[in-house]
Amino acid sequence: MKNADITSIYKELDDQYFMPAFSRNMAIVRGKGSIVWDGTGKEYIDCVAGIAVCSTGHCHPAVVKAICDQAHELIHCSNLYYVPHQGELAKKIVEITGLKKAFFSNSGAEASDGALKLARVRTKKKKFVAFTHGFHGRTIGSLAVTHKPAAREPFEPLGLPTTFIEYGNLDALKKAVDDDTAAIIVEPIQGEAGVIIPRDSFLEGIREICDATGTLMIVDEVQTGMGRTGKWLAIQHTKIEPDIVTLAKGIASGFPMGALVARDGLEFTKGEHGSTFAGGPVACAASLATISVLEPLLPEIVRKGERFRQGLAKYHPRVRGLMIGITVGDKCPDVQKECAEHGVIVNCAADGNLRLVPPLVISDAEIDCVVKVIDGALGKVML
Ligand SMILES: Cc1ncc(COP(=O)(O)O)c(C=O)c1O
Structure with missing residues (x-):
């Protein structure tokens, strides 16, 4: 042919x-x-x-080798067991993000869903605030905080009560956050919107509002993370310490994978979250190899x-x-x-x-x- x-x-x-x-x-x-x-x-x-x-x-030869070597050894075993490479990768992700604990997913949308679940279960609050032109995925949960009307409207009503605030508008944000807001979810640079880079003071203002109200700051680094902007996370160009960070896309060079990483005191307890495939041995091997290749490139x-x-x-x-x-x-x-x-x-x-x-x-x-x-x-x- x-x-x-x-x-x-x-x-x-x-x-x-x-x-x-x-x-x-x-x-x-x-x-x-x-x-x-x-x-x-x-x-x-x-x-x-x-x-x-x-x-x-x-x-990349190092990623291909890591995938092939692991595929010859064990492709899948379930999270009912300790999974080869998973702990090592969690440690690495925690180190490069400066956060405390990681949980893996199969995609960015799933990482968003996990972050929203974690925010709800730990704060016991119900509502979310997100931003115009923001994109966090297409599962029902991540779509609820995704602004794009064409993507969300055909599927409404979506489960999570979400208020959308103009990206960059701190005054409006202050008014939108109340005692029942679990988290503000934000992209440090809006990717799907066309690479929209906010002022640092906008992201700093979000942190301040979160601190003042006991709201969690979820930073969606699915597109901006894993070295894309010259640091492991785009938020690391500022001094802001997020509560939860989501990753996917570049994390394993194209092998499907995502992660959420959270600060001290924010973690799922037994039975609160799970996945059949997430954090499988081949994905983790691909991600570890990816990080090794990217480290000297940063x-x-x-x-x-x-x-x-x-x-x-x-x-x-x-x-x-x-x-x-x-x-x-x-x-x-x-x-x-x-x-x-x-x-x-x-x-x-x-x-x-x-x-x-x-x-x-x-x-x-x-x-x-x-x-x-x-x-x-x-x-x-x-x-
Ligand atoms: C910022 C951001 N979050 C989440 C997602 C969803 O990721 P996925 O397509 O892997 O579900 C995307 C995808 O474009 C994204 O850009």
Whole structure:
């Protein structure tokens, strides 16, 4: 079978047998480092990276080896038993986040659900406050604190009473929090909204409101965490100490995994939470390998982000490490298409914001190539 046939075969099966919840027209069949190949064999620099997932690049040899070695030994055993690598990973996650205890999940949405459950069960309060344009997942619980009307409205009523406050508006936030608010959940940089970076004083203000009212601060680092912004957590660019942090996406280089990590005194007790698959041996092995690969890369991330910033300066990019947003507007899909034609994959987040979240291993030469292609695409489409 020729490469050229693969996409159409995938499409045919997809059209007939897969629920049409995604909009797609391209197959990605192979990846190595920052490069992926489509169904026709065409090569691209991948600035989507599975939406901030493939942090160590595609198929990093250390991650592949960790997965294969563990798969030969034991793929699954259940959380009824001590699980190989799980404790070691929990220790590592606690160390890098500066929090006290971890609990694993299979996705970001599940990590959000777990964080909301933990907040409710420990505070005995019912309500939540979240922010406009915020995204925390698509399970019923995480959707309840996700703002996007198109994602939530068809499924209302959602179980958790949630008040949405304008992202950045501390005065409104103060008025919204009351004695029955269990937690405020916030992204330190809004990813799905298009890389919206708030002032540090906004995040500091949330902490102050939480302290004054006995409300928990849940920081959703699903997209911003695991080194994406040059520190393990984006909140670590500030002095804020969150109560609960959620992680997923880049935590295991694409092997499905998430985590919630909480400060001293906040933990699930027996029977309060659980999962068949979460924190399985292969996922934990993949995550430990991921962390080992990322550790020496962290000091480079901010510099790489600045290289993007300089190259794209005339488009006023919003840059925090390797999380980059550019306001493009209605023509964003055209820019995305033009970039793909020239061998660079980018994606449009909400409101016409071009988003770049490349693998953290991306090289300077690759960054320069991406910058050239985006510059060309924006120049052509926006003229
Ligand atoms: C900030 C944030 N939280 C939670 C999620 C949900 O993660 P998942 O898709 O793994 O359920 C996402 C996904 O985009 C996200 O960006």
